[in-house]
Amino acid sequence: MKAFKIILLSLFALVIIIPLIAVIFTTFKSTTEVFANILGVPESFRFDNYVSIFVDQPMARYFMNSVIVTLFSVTFTIFFASLIAYAITRMFGWIGVVFFSLFTLGMMVPAQVNMIPLYQLVFDLGLTNSLLGLILVNISVTMPVAIFIMSGFMKSIPKTLFEAARIDGASEWKMYRKIAIPLSIPSIAATSIFLFVMHWNDLLYPLLFITKNEYKTLPLALLEFQGEYATNYPMLFTGVLIASAPMVLAYLFLQRYFIEGVTAGAVKG
Amino acid sequence: MNFRKNKSLFLFLLPGLILYSIFFIVPTINAVIYSFTDWDGLSPDFNVVGFDNYINIVTNDSIFLKAFVNNIKFMLFVLIFQTVFSLIFAMFLIKNTKTNIFLRALYFFPTILSSVSVAFIWTFIYDPSIGVLNTVLDSINLGFLKQSWLGNQDLAIFSVAVTQVWFHTGQMLIIFVAGLQAIPKDLYEVADMEGARKWDRFRFVTWPMIAPSATIVMAYTTIQSFKAFDLIFAMTRGGPNYSTEILATLIYSTAFRSFEFGYASAQSVIFMIVIALITVAQFRLLRASRVQE
Structure with a gap:
């Protein structure tokens, strides 16, 4: 055995x-x-392949685009979702339940359902081929799972803490900043990592909204290397390595948080 | 008082709610509306066709049926192997020793890669002429097993499924380890006192106690295999001859290759219903397994 x-x-x-x-x-x-x-x-x-991939391709541009899209998407998803999670846990009675359901039902809708109208909407708003469009869509589609994880956590904060603060005259905004956020740091960290991995690796939305090299993110750029390099594996893998490097480095140092974060999305979502 | 209190909280909802309405709720409703039209996504006008799209899909769309069957094949393969492997490895790695923690982290590693990267790695492994798998088979005198792993129409969907298992087993393992570690030790002590053999210990203690984790793993694996768009798109684009087409990739190509927005929307609504049914079923199962505890 x-x-x-x-x-x-x-x-x-x-x-x-x-x-x-x-x-x-x-x-x-x-x-x-x-x-x-x-x-x-x-x-x-x-390092010939590394040199030629940066010479042949706007790799630095792709890299920067991925960094910008991921950073803004994660930051704003966390910010908006934590506000909503806070409001939901603080609201009285059925109103909180209604909003909770409205947001978390979104987890049941697969991306393929709203992708066609989204494509049209982003086009109509003139946001095709822009990082802003990508970021706005990213925030909207990942809010449900972020709200789900964070509101579960905020519900476990003892109500008496808020009541005491209230008696001392604290506003909701102050209680959100001074009580809810500091006490939710573990769930915020887990959710952030989950979102980081998801946004950094996402292919579908760049595929829908981006056609110009200037605005491509790494996964989309890699996908198109397939057409250009076919079975030139040295070039493909150099691309893979550059695209994965930030996640791999972060994983080496923050292993435990990665495992918790990526799994939190699975268990709760 | 209550209402006033809620009123200030509504401000907290506002920024997220506005974005969510514009970029999520309205598009989802629009998808349902489009599904009753014959819109091609390009021309300004379209006709309302009622349930025609749905009737066509159900009665007359062999590719949709094929994609659905592929989805089921893919799901069953991944579900069986991923669940069994992750459970066995979790039982091996339950103790928090240095080696075990290292192995868990190693097995988990593929999860952080992008689907496109994983697709490239496995295209290299499966490559019919220089691929790793065929080379290895040759070198251990099993050359007769050599295959065009992604080119063989009967095999391709399973080759992709193997990749998916490689990709996510480590993640499921973590869920099982957490479930196993939460089992109270005295249950095993009682079992030992009753003279339970290894198999009995598993059958009567471990299995009933990890049923909730198993439900989570299986539910998540199922949903994941219906949504494996990125991986399949990057590996095969659904080919050859639709043999790796799943619903998610089919909807994409109906919309953005054939430009049948109305028809693709109807396909996507059916897809959503399938996923919703599975989700409801999994919640039922989850509740049932909790009651047993």
């Missing part, structure tokens, strides 16, 4: 590690070298 366990665990570890190492090695190879030696160590660790 023990041997069986070790074999199974190592096998699965290899199934994860080998492709990842192959990706890293391939970025240092030429196409002919990949053909000759698919999994092996590269002849030398030269």
Whole structure:
């Protein structure tokens, strides 16, 4: 049994590690070298592919676009959703329930349903090929899950804290800032990471709204490398590595929070 | 008093509510409205066709049916393998030792990658001429198993499903580990005192106690496999010959390749109903499994 366990665990570890190492090695190879030696160590660790991808492609632009879209989307989703979660938990009676349902029902609507009208709306607003359009849509579609996670957390804050603050004459805004937010930091952190991963990796909305290189985010740019580089795996994987680097680095340092965050979305959503 | 108190709270709702209404609620309602028209997305005018789109989809759309069947195949494959693997690995890795924490983090790793990156990695593995999988098969004298993994129409959907399992097993494992760690130790002690064998321990203690986590894992896996748009789009675009087309990718191509906005909207409404039914069923299951506790 023990041997069986070790074999199974190592096998699965290899199934994860080998492709990842192959990706890293391939970025240092030429196409002919990949053909000759698919999994092996590269002849030398030269950065030709990294140089040429930045020369051939506006990689820095794509990278910046991804950073801008992700940062703004996450920040504003968290801000708006935490305000709403606070209001819902503080509202009396059925009004809070109605708003809670209105927002969380959104989690049941798959992206493919509103994508066609959204495409039209973004076009009509003149927001096609703009990062602003992408950010506004991102905020709107991820608010439901963020509200769901955060309001669950805020409900567990003892009511007496708010009552005491109220007697001292605190306004709702002050209670939101001084009580609700500081006490919800764990759920805000988990939700932020969940959203970071989601927005950084998103393909559908850039695919719908962006056609100009100037405004492409990394996943969309990568997707189009497929057409350009076909089976030129060294170039494709160099792109993959650059696109994944920020998430991988963050994961190395914030592992526990990543695991909690990404799983919070799953369990609660 | 209550109303006044709520009034100031309405201001908190405002910014989010405005965005959510414009970019979520109104488009969702519009999708339903479009679904009763023959709009092509380009011309300014269209006709209201009533339930024609829906009738066509149900009675006369072999590709929609194929995508639906593919969706079910994909879902069942992922559901079975992902749940079994993640549960077995979670039981192996339940203790918080250094090695176990490392392995959990390693298995979880693919989850943080983008679907496009994962699609590229697996296209490389499946590549019929230089691919890793065929090369490995050759080197261990199993060359006769070599395949065009994404080109073979009977096989392609399962090849994509394997990728999905690789992608998300680590995430489900974490949910199971949390569920397993919450089982009180004395339950096992009682089982041991009663002389329970390993299998009995699993059958009568572990399984009933993790039923809620299992429901969450299975429900999430199901929904995830209906929404696997990014991965399939980046890997195969639904091809060859619709053999990896799932509902999500089909709706996209109906809308943005064939420009049948009205018809695609009707497909998407049916898609939404399917997802809603599954979600309701999973909540029922979840409640039932909680009652058993």
